[in-house]
Amino acid sequence: MTGSQILIESMLREGVDTIFGYPGGAIMPAFDALFDYRDKINHVLTRHEQGATHAAEGYALVSGKTGVCLVTSGPAATNAVTGISNAMLDSTPLVVVTGQVGATLLGTDAFQEIDVVGIMQPVTKWAYQIRRAEDVAWAVARAFYIAKNGRPGPVVLDFAKNAQIEEAVFDYKPCTFIRSYIPEPPIKKDSIEAAAALINSAKKPYALVGQGVILANAEAELKEFLEKADIPAAWTLLGASAMPSDFRLNKGFLGMHGNMSPNIKTNECDVLIAIGMRFDDRVTGNLNSYAKQAKIIHLDIDRAEISKNVAVEVPVLGNAKYSLPMITQLLDKANHQEWIDSFQAYDDREYKSVIQKEIFPESGEMTMGEVINKVSEAAGNKAVVVTDVGQNQMMAARYSKYTQSRSLVTSGGLGTMGFGIPAALGAKVGAPERTVCLFSGDGGFQMTIQELGTIMQEKLGVKMILLNNDFLGMVRQWQEMFFDERYSFTAIENPDFVAIAKAYHIAGTLVTKREDLDAAIADMLKDDKPYLLVVNVQKKGMVYPMIPAGASVTDVLLGDESSNNQ
């Protein structure tokens, strides 16, 4: 077998059924081999390698499987860096195979040769160069093991052309163990006991739910844990949908544009239980005034996260799927109704001064929140919500309702504009039976607009909602708030988006009046075909609440509380 065939055969044994890729010189032998596996592997040709990586992320996030990319050397590899970095910061399992010049040409500045392993090491869990055909099966098995086990992340295999062509015996063995990598630290009984004791002693326990819960498939274990000790909980951006929106103990969204009560209560609780989250600065604000009154328990699979940003009283290392029930078993049944009720006053205040105006504006221009709220409802609150980055993202996270897990696909850590379209198409490939709604802005949409071609070719029923304000909205918001309204290069002249979609044979419509919105949403959702809904929203909309960067979590700005903020 050639190294290329071994690559594909090994991937099949890893359960790969979809590859997002883009062929080119140094990966042609692998693509040639792939041609014979068209009945087993669905190859999605994106329009740019960055698109391939984001599509693979979208696919991985909704399906729980590892996303796979196949691209060529040099510029293809550098184009893939953004998506790989995004996957690194958001712990998304990816295996990206990049072509590379033949081993004899390495280091000679050959055509389309670049030091891929050197570039990728800072942004991957593992980056390895395959120089011999006999190493292919081993490297693939190891790549999938590393990408998926422990805290997931991206792996790059840099596949030298000679190794793609040369022959070797196919001897594939799944990787089950790497002596230098223990993916799941064994759970220590004393840490479980210490955590349970601390929670049992708490009067005002409070849980922060991160993506770790989703990655561990521990949603049910989380619910039991919270219910037994009656613990209110809030979620990080990537932890969205780990708890249904209507769950009694779900108190909302944390962080800079999160809900008011979850942020403020962080500084009132007595025991803070962080589950699979990493105390990102967008969640904590100023660390010097963050949860100083609380004893902190931190459940995480990654030892390096313990006490990285916030000093932790009780670390519980391990997989939350197993550690959570172990703690639950030791918990006393409790009732914290008074504490839980204390969130309400802030919720009411936020509703009155922000939410109501955003999702039910009575007059004036349309708002992002009202569009998102209507789309979410029209899709039965069951859609996979994909976002780009910026105001559209924060609004989508805030105003979508979640009824099942793995329902928000967004770029959290890296904040990658242009993530939206390719991630949405990847999500549709990964969950074809679900409605996939992308909320994007006019800025990010144009960063990867070429992926409309992929949606066209693959006939992917992605519902794209472009919230158009003719501004790079989030930057404009900061300019208004922190840069004396000096709108430095944030106004953007836009094309006729519907006409562009039409050129790609994608149906679409532009809505400029509130009275047309419901009908347009209904039209968009009536079938499973791709659709672009462009909604012209207010140009100077603001995302509130807001905790300014570096401020304390209690310094929540609500905008103008007295008047309608239009």
Added chain:
Amino acid sequence: MEKKLYTITVFSENTVGLLNQVTIIFTRRAINIETLSVSPSALKGIHKFTITVFATQSVVEKVVKQIDKRVDILKAYYNTDEDLIHQEIALYKIATEQLMAKGSIESLIRQYNIKILDMNETFVVFLKSGHYAETQQLFDELSTTTGVLQFIRSGRIAITKSKVERLTDMLEAIQKIEQEQQA
């Protein structure tokens, strides 16, 4: 928190690109590596890095966790000088003429415990091992008296004062996990 000198010990697989994986962790946090020494360890196929940095304890702790987290790293830990027996080695090349002009060098050799590695009409090569301060002191003295044609100092090597290498414990633990997995 006060900055001081920490010695970081890293055990790794012996694969291409390992050094880069370790050093980028320092680069990203703008930490200057004072000394670095890499060589095969007592265990076959496992390499040992000894790295010294000036940093606060909290920074060193986080850096070590980030190194330890890398897939190809078996173990990383840090120590302060009190926990260690450590040594550096230095070579000094001095012009023979300048050295001879000094008269007798017996006292110099005794005082610094110098070994002479080579000697000819043009130059003499001294070897001195010791702590940084000791090799530096000899350099300073030679610089002002005979002049130094060339000077090179190795990175620190160190062993802990405890009886066992921590890696041995870890390898045992790994073996246990592997056996449990296979059972």
